[in-house]
Amino acid sequence: MKRKVELVILSDVHLGTYGAHAKELVSYLQSIKPKTLVLNGDIIDIWQFRKRYFPKSHLQVIKKIISLAAKGTKVYYITGNHDEKLRKFSPVEFGNISILDKLVLNLDGKKAWIFHGDVFDASIQHTKWIAKLGGWGYDFLIILNSFINWCLVSLGRPKYSLSKKIKNSVKKAVSFITDFEETAAELAIENHFDYVICGHIHQPQMRKVETPQGDCLYLNSGDWIENLTALEYDKGIWSLMEYEKQNLPETQEDESVNTEIDPVALLASIKTF
Structure with missing residues (x-):
């Protein structure tokens, strides 16, 4: 039985990279029946897109999203920095799927402001080549981390996140995350x-922020590289979905993902547009 949810928000899937947990995401999407699905940026990693690496499990994510839209789910694809090539097309609608740069939703009489967040990142706005280089390094770190975790699991030990350890130990990174959250909340207020x-910052969060001008709830959907999280809103209540706590069965690769339109070729054409 699929779980009905009013609104689901996920981001930073980075399809087309080695770190993307596509099978787990398909498993989660198959377990829910959302009225609205918001894809809040960096779903497809056009920055690091390679024709030689886009496995069927990644295509299966795209197919599942299209399937949800075909069955009545309203899908909003908000552009991020890694899929910024899509910004030249926004805003545009294809049936139940909309591509746009930001979104405002009315949720039970309250206003929700949704955007990816790269607008706050000066390293992306002014030195994009450094950000891209960092992305490649991050991809390598995730591959290395996957091998380390395979060894740890084989020895009966818990998994370990290198990237989380690095981010949490570097004061500048911790400060950036705090500044990001405070800036977003203050602008919202x-x-x-x-x-x-x-x-954007791969840091799942739900917290109330107060200033002399008022207060708001800051939320971050996290990512599907390290945390495997999503935000859910239903019956007036926000919750943070953590995949590892859901105990969902892992899906197998769907041999029917091939269609008359080659998604990989389509992505390649967008990248070079």
Whole structure:
């Protein structure tokens, strides 16, 4: 039985990279029946896209999202920095699927402001080549971490996250995350939003922020590289879905993902557009 949810928000899937947990994401999407699905940026990693690496499990994620839209789910694809090539097309609608740069939703009389969040990242805005180089390094770190975790699990020991350890031990990274959250929340309060929802920093979060001008709820959907998290809103309540706590069965690769339109060729054409 699929679980009905009013709103699901996920971000930073990075399809097309070795670190993407596509099978787990398909398993989660198959377990729910959302009225609205918001893809809050960096779903497809056009920055690091390679024709030689886009496995069927990654295509299966795209197929599942299209299937949800065909069955009535309203899908909003908000562009991020890794899929910024799509910004030249926004805003645009294809049936139940909309591509846009930001979104405002009315949730039970409260206003939710949703955007990816890369607008706050100066390293991306002014030195994009450094950000891209960092992305490749991050991809390598995830591959190395996967091998280390395979060894740890084989020895009966818990998994270990290198990237989390590095981010948590570097004061500048911790400061950036805090500044990011505070900036997003303060702007939301100034503009009279009740909720502000971001992605980008791969840091799942739900917390109330107060300033002399008022307060709002800051939310971050995390990512599907390290944390495997999503935000859910139903019956007026926000919750943070953590995949590892769901005990969902892992899906197998769907041999029917091949269609008349080659998604890999389509992505390649977008990258070079």
